[in-house]
Amino acid sequence: MSEQTFSIGELAKSMDITPRSIRFYEEQGLLSPTRIGQNRIYMKKDQVRLKLILRGKRLGFSLAETKTLFDLYDSHQNSKVQLEAMLKMTDEKRAHMQQQLEDIEMLKAELEDVEARCQEELNALTLNTLKQGQTA
Helix, strand or coil, X not given: CCCCEECHHHHHHHHCCCHHHHHHHHHCCCCCCEEECCEEEEEHHXXXXXXXXXXXXXXXXXXXXXXXHHHHHXXXXXXXXXXXXXXXXXXXXXXXXXXXXXXXXXXHHHHHHHHHHHHHHHHHHHHHXXXXXXXX
């Protein structure tokens, strides 16, 4: 029984991305399809790697970070090294996201302060305009 293969178009359609994206990931060294002439032939392994690339992107990992994990997996069949690297990367990603959340909360508080000051000024101007209209 032969392994399932995919053309670039089939793989792109199954992942809801463009063939151009797949070629880009190949250029970055993340995918390495078999070639028959000019045609790329993707194996199940390539499909799994593509799923991992897309998941990594959703989680905020760079392509370089994803490539590091792939390289570790390819060079160390003992997954301990890869798992330790992944834990370190997720910890760093979480710390970065926490800092971003704190920055957003600070900016949100500043915006609310500016909004409150503007509303107070507008209320004062409206009140003065009404008073001036009553005295005229």
